[in-house]
Amino acid sequence: MNSSSTCSTECWEMRMAFWVEGVILPVIAAFGIIGNILCVSVFSKKKLDLKPAFSNILKCLSVFDIVFLTCIIWLYGVPEIIPSYYDIMEPHVTPWVLPFTQCALTGSVYSVVAVALERYFNVCKPFSRNMGRNSSGLGYIF
Secondary structure, three states, X not given: OXXXXXXXXXXXXXXXXXXXXXXXXXXXXXXHHHHHHHHHHHHOOXXXXXXXXXXXXXXXXXXXXXXHHHHHHHHHHHHHHOOOHHHHOHHHXXXXXXXXXXXXXXXXXXXXXXXXXXXXXXXXXXOOOOOOOOOOOHHHHO
C-alpha cells in the first residue's frame, strides 16, 4: 500500500506541475506580455499628457517586464510542455536565459524605485530643480 500511495503522490505532483507550470503560467504570462506591449504603445504616443521622464521610466519598466515574462515561460513553461527539453535543450538554453531573467528582474525593481523617486520629487518638491527633468528619466535610474 505504501508503494501505491507513493506512485499516486508522484503522479499527482507531475500532473500538477504540468497544469500549473505548463498551462497556467504561460497563459498568465501571455496576458502580461500583451498588457505590457499595450503599455509601451500607449506611453509612446505624443498626445499623452505625461512628462517625458515619467513616460520613459514606465516604458522601461514595461520592457523589463516583457523580457522577464518571456524568460520565465522559457525556464518553467516550455520544459513541462516539451518532454525532451531537459535532455536536449536545457544545457544550451538555461545558461543564456537565466542571466537575462535576473537582469530583467533587477531592471524591473530599479525601474519601480525610479518611478517612486520621480513621483516623490514631482509631488513633494515640485518647484525645486531635480535631476530627472533634463535627462528624460535617466537621472532617476542612475
